[in-house]
Amino acid sequence: MTGNEKKGYFFVFLTGVFFAFEVIGFKEVFRRYSLSPEMAALFGVGFAFLVVSPYFLTSTHRRKKVMLTFKRDGKILLIGTLSNAMGIILYYYALKQTDLGPAAILIKTTVLYNVLLGVVFLGENLKYRETFGIIISMFGIYFISTLEGQIHWLAAICILVSAFLFAIQSYLIKKFIPEIFGLEYAYLRLLLLCVFFFFYSLSIGSFLVPKFSVVFILGVCSLLGYFLGRAFYFEAHNYLPISKLNATLLIEPIFLMFVGIFFMNEPIDIQKLGGGTLILLGLYLIVFHKRKSKQNETTESNIE
Structure with a gap:
């Protein structure tokens, strides 16, 4: 493992930790308070944006990096963030109603x-093991989506659509941004999310100001997830x-499942455990076969 890989895995590990805290925090808010997904997202990212703004605005060097990110990566940032914002609303809507x-x-x-975006838009081929992994994952998705009392079919559809909207962002970054400034990109993303959620809430008439404690x-959860985790x-x-990014993040849902069982009194269900295992196994086969294929291609290239 190279030094760059170690650094990358460390960043992804921190990502998973901060993402988990964000999801747990928002789930608790939805459990205790009657708050719409867009309002939770707006005040979460708005608070985080105000907290981190002095860090970027008081330094000439960091201001220049923010402006460079805006000028160089602005189009990808805008498209990816809009896709992300729609995914966030759908995910939080589902999270309010499901375990x-x-x-x-x-x-x-x-x-x-x-993987599917790579096949459709990058001309990548699906190998046998990847196809098998997709089939296994589809069975797992079916088992999880039909958990009576723990998730509604509409919530499952919303989560699956939001997952696709989240995938678009990573695809755009890898295809069009050779080197990304993580902190600056995450900061501008906060700003765009604030604008989107504000106007969206006004357009549907759901704008309200929650209690300060909420x-x-x-x-705090948004600062951990939306800013630090994303950065x-x-x-x-x-x-x-x-x-490899996605492979490491497969650990996160296992952690969150145990948090739900041990701290949020969610039921231990064989169907849930079995469906989760099938999904993660299928994704594992997809991800690590991709990695192995790329390693073999690199080795063959070096030999030549």
Whole structure:
């Protein structure tokens, strides 16, 4: 393992930790308070944006990097963030109605979508093991989506659609941005998310101001997930191929499932455990076969 790979895996590890805290925090808010997904997202990212702004605005060097990111990567940032914003609303809508474990597992179908995007738009071929992995994952998705009392079929569809919208961002970054400034990209993403959620809430008439205690919880969770987690994830794109990024993040839903069972009184269900195992096994076969194929291609290239 090279030094760059170690650095990339470290960034992805931090990403998974911060993502998990974000999801747990928002789930708790949805459990305790009657708050719409767009309002939770707006005040969460708005709080995080205000907290981190002085860090970027008080330094000439960091201001220049922000402006460079905006000028160089602005189009990809805008398209990816809009896709992300729609995915966030759908995911939070589903998270309000479903248990933490099933939601955390289904959202990882982002890995599956990344593979399919590569096949459709990058001309990549599906190998036998990858096809087998997709089939296994589809069975797992069916088992998780039909968990009675833990997830509704509409919520499952929303999560699967949001996973696709999340996958678009990573695909765009890997295809069009050779080297990304993780912190600056995450900061501008916060700003765009604030604008999107604000105007979206106004357009549907759901805008309201929650209690400060709720805003504070959402803000801290967003600071961890939307800013730090995303910043580390974007930075990891510079050191690892997308398959390795997703492989490491497959650990996160297992952690969240156990959090739901032991701390949120979610039921231990054989169907849930079996479906989750099938999804993660299928994604594992897809991801690590991709990595092995790329390693073989690199070895053959070096020999030649």
